[in-house]
Amino acid sequence: MVVKETELTEEVAGQLITLSEEWEKENCCHGYYKNTLDDLKGNRIFLALEGGVVVGYLFGHKEVTDRITSIYDAGTSCFEIEELYVKPEYRSRGIGRRLFQYMETVVSPGVDMLMLGTAAKNYRAILHFYLDELGMEFWSARLFKKIR
Numbered sequence: 001m002v003v004k005e006t007e008l009t010e011e012v013a014g015q016l017i018t019l020s021e022e023w024e025k026e027n028c029c030h031g032y033y034k035n036t037l038d039d040l041k042g043n044r045i046f047l048a049l050e051g052g053v054v055v056g057y058l059f060g061h062k063e064v065t066d067r068i069t070s071i072y073d074a075g076t077s078c079f080e081i082e083e084l085y086v087k088p089e090y091r092s093r094g095i096g097r098r099l100f101q102y103m104e105t106v107v108s109p110g111v112d113m114l115m116l117g118t119a120a121k122n123y124r125a126i127l128h129f130y131l132d133e134l135g136m137e138f139w140s141a142r143l144f145k146k147i148r
């Protein structure tokens with residue numbers, strides 16, 4: 001398995017959009033819709049390839065915070081992870097972790113924090129992944145209860 005950063009070529013865009021269509025069909029994250037080319041533009045893109053075939057991706061971009069919060073000061077450089085996805089048949093083999101750790105190494109020279117939001121329906125598994133396996137910390141969650 002190879003993990004690498006790539007430019008947003010037409011071919012890469014097609015591969016990522018196809019994978020995001022599969023992600024949307026899987027219906028495993030609240031409110032997830034497949035990407036368009038505009039969603040991909042302006043992001044740094046990382047691919048996981050198995051035998052030359054893209055089986056997972058991560059993309060995100062750098063942001064500088066404009067206000068102070070309980071976890072960062074104004075002016076903090078953050079890498080906002082927009083999406084991390086591995087094809088279902090390749091999961092639980094460490095590919096997601098390798099994509100994350102590769103990205104972390106590559107972006108770390110110019111970035112103070114990694115940030116992401118998640119709407120994964122399997123929230124226990126995703127929190128285990130990010131908190132226990134990747135060393136992220138928990139900030140906040142939005143909960144709901146249908147009463148009608």
Ligand SMILES: CC(C)(COP(=O)(O)OP(=O)(O)OC[C@H]1O[C@@H](n2cnc3c(N)ncnc32)[C@H](O)[C@@H]1OP(=O)(O)O)[C@@H](O)C(=O)NCCC(=O)NCCS
Binds near residue numbers: 094098125
């Ligand atoms: C989250 C995801 C990228 C992990 O990829 P992966 O290659 O399976 O990751 P690793 O093998 O490094 O780690 C496996 C861990 O991922 C988590 N995980 C596995 N399947 C998952 C799923 N369907 N949903 C959420 N988390 C999952 C579990 O914590 C698992 O730990 P375990 O093997 O000890 O049970 C992958 O499950 C996925 O693409 N899920 C659907 C899209 C998604 O929810 N992306 C994250 C949005 S923030």
